[in-house]
Amino acid sequence: MTEQSFTPDEMMTIAAARALGNDDVCFVGIGAPSAACNVARLTHAPDITLIYESGTIGTAPDVLPLSIGDGILCDTAVTTVSVPEMFRYWLQGGRITIGFLGAAQLDRFGNINTTVIGDYAKPKTRLPGGGGAPEIASSCGKIFITMKQSRRGMVEKIDFVTSFGHGAGGKAREKLGLTTKGPTLLITDLAVWKTDPESGEFVVASLHPGVTREQVQETCGWPARFNESVEETPPPSDLELTTLHDLKARTAAAHGKN
Amino acid sequence: MTEQSFTPDEMMTIAAARALGNDDVCFVGIGAPSAACNVARLTHAPDITLIYESGTIGTAPDVLPLSIGDGILCDTAVTTVSVPEMFRYWLQGGRITIGFLGAAQLDRFGNINTTVIGDYAKPKTRLPGGGGAPEIASSCGKIFITMKQSRRGMVEKIDFVTSFGHGAGGKAREKLGLTTKGPTLLITDLAVWKTDPESGEFVVASLHPGVTREQVQETCGWPARFNESVEETPPPSDLELTTLHDLKARTAAAHGKN
Amino acid sequence: MAVFQSLPQAISENLHAGDSVAFEGFTHLIPHAAAHEVIRQGIGGLTLIRMTPDVIYDQLIGMGLVKKLIFSYAGNPGVGLLRRLRDAVENDWPQPLELEEHSHAAMANAYEAGAAGLPLAVFRGYKGADLAKVNPNIKSVTCPFSGEVLAAVPSLRPDVAVIHAQKASKRGDVLIEGIVGVQKEAVLAAGRAIVTVEEVVEDFAEVHPNACVLPHWTVTAIAQVPGGAHPSYAHGYYERDNQSYLAWDEIAADRERFQAWMQDNVIAATPEDFAARVAKVRAAK
């Protein structure tokens, strides 16, 4: 147990890092997923394979990239392939065990919207769009989602299904012919949620230290379900927190030097 | 005009070389096509692009390769790509102006058999098969065919259509949706034949020095057609012949040294 | 056959109003200088194609030169949304913008199919995704062997591809190293290809045999523009100028500030200005 203090964001990143193993091949997104994957690599999973959609396979960056195509990803990669090859041989080929996704809007079944708020033809807010997400969601072995909890983000019904999770729940993936597991884990700044294998719904498995059920519900737009025995997420260890702090400090120094 | 003597084979190679231009991008086969393409490169077409199906683009070998994948092709290439890329981006992509093909059996419409003599299921002779030829024949801008004349090779009806030329003649290619020209030139050890654009049939355009119409007909299994004004193929120039001799001598020295 | 030209000439001879054009680069080697030249020449009515439209597309859209965008992810990488694109989509400013939206997998496959001379790309995608409902160019084909229903999209065949590369040889062969993205596919899929390069070298004799090289006869025009990818980067030459990407978020947030910035940094500038812009990131490596 650590004596160091930590932020909810840091807890989210470290909880996500713990879900990764040495043999995993991860399709990494920018932001929290990138930090989580690299903390895992620098702590308990030194042999994890990190893949960024820019074509860099087996990267080991010293600092976190700002974009998914920073030079350091190529410099430290085992190999760098073209983007069509990345999506054909590596993602569609079924070689990725875990895909990390974020969300502007998320529902309880792990369906994700990063396309528009409002109507598609006349959007209130035009978001960046799906990018790799629609096929990451269908081709990776499992999907982990990280996001900060908010009623605006975790909603009863998303405005647009950018990436399919478990649809309306139950056997929705099977019915579409999907053989991958889809979202199995949601790691937020407040809790770790696991997908109920029957209903396809997120259920709170552990609350981060000091977080209450009420806080989780207040920041979640659907009626939150809790496991019979909700645990406390183990707080960050000294090693985890130091690794993350050091990574962030190196990143700030590197990106700030221009 | 040269004083040097030359063989029918050499005349065939040199006549084929003359049909190539500086801006051509040629898909080269082994044997006579390889010699012709490299003679062209070493004489009047120094900037010609030679491509071998092993993935080597823009090669300039000092000696003729024994196989389509000899190391010298890669060593002298502008770039070497994978075989799937070769067939997708470069051949199917429509980037090749001229494809060179040989034939075990050929008919007057430029249809080629390199698959079987006899019945496909119970062949008298099992030949190597099509390799790249079926799509070379359809995707290259034009097809040049080189072969030694013989009644066994130039036949009324081929046993198997490995590569489509002009089918039964006329608009057969258009009817199949082919937009490329198909066989336009047949260069043998005795003559240069050009395809009649109406009938799709080979017609003798020029006889190699000393060759008679009778010799052409005796070694051809279909009734040979001759142009109204059949010309004499200009004999090899000193430069052409010396270039070919030197190339062959370098090749023999290189391949013999093991 | 590649012709060496000045950037203004390469653009004016090869890109025309109303063309479909792909400025490609996956974070790396984004052809900023070429896009700025298009803006200076005011070539409009464009259909822009790109997997990851970012700052240069925000600029072209904000300057009113774009009627349609074919894309899969429109964002300022690592920073946020594209504010000029949003203003066009949400408020029709300075003019309406038609969107044809795909996933990365679809766009990557569609470029690949374009380079391969095919009319369509076939892949496993869009399962359960709403994009298939709003984009009529997302269809399907059924595998005659397995019965599986696969996604199909039309191949991409832009009139023009524009890329930035590290090197050209004197003969006009073009070398791309590092994160190669979809640039090779974009060039081979396009009718004409304009390439800006960091430098021109004698030949590529020492280059790896399997390096990504575009032979000179696949390229239309080459212009040497050192620094021409800034604030993107050129592997081996200069690093990504992350501060410029962060700054863009503020510049693009306001229509007038955007216009003033474009006037100062694009309209009143030249391709030669790019060399100085990368001086500060050149030694950083």
Next chain:
Amino acid sequence: MAVFQSLPQAISENLHAGDSVAFEGFTHLIPHAAAHEVIRQGIGGLTLIRMTPDVIYDQLIGMGLVKKLIFSYAGNPGVGLLRRLRDAVENDWPQPLELEEHSHAAMANAYEAGAAGLPLAVFRGYKGADLAKVNPNIKSVTCPFSGEVLAAVPSLRPDVAVIHAQKASKRGDVLIEGIVGVQKEAVLAAGRAIVTVEEVVEDFAEVHPNACVLPHWTVTAIAQVPGGAHPSYAHGYYERDNQSYLAWDEIAADRERFQAWMQDNVIAATPEDFAARVAKVRAAK
């Protein structure tokens, strides 16, 4: 995850009687040593897959280990026909051989589709060609955008891929340089991959970023066999032994001579013998 093993172990653990197996290599890097090990172990009932079956497939077929061949060009490159293959097809000796015949374009696309996890490959091919009449695995799909009818073949997904490469790193990443053929696709398409290499090096730190590398987690077993491609060649290590290919034409012409040669050079030999065989072509470069 790649395991370093002896060649006999790598073969016996990963290739089983009745498997479909692709020994790939396009003239370059043909895995002769691995094929000879299969012959020594007498693993039979195989379905062999390869674009360009040559000497090693002639040997496997002549030794009676093959029930089916999926291929696009069966020849001794630069020399002529494959006499053991002919004897099997024409005379059922030593046993009948089923053929599934394609074009190079079809096979290359089918490996690519296998690597991409697709059930089929779609391409423009076989127009007017008789192969489509004798091979029921050549079908078509219609493009829903253009109406064009394109060729379709099932993707190739061999049980096992066997390749020879220049280098493995200590971690088990595999490097292929020069004519790379379809080896990457064959490995990624296969259920298991056996790789023989010329040498094992510390790491690939100095290798070109875009070189053809198979990460260790895509490879099943690696065996170091110097000279293991002979009489094929390994770019940067030794040249093609063209005389051996010419000699094969005579050896394979006669059943008894063939069997005697196989006894002396394969059955009674070991993987370690390959190093000596390339000594004469090693310095030739």
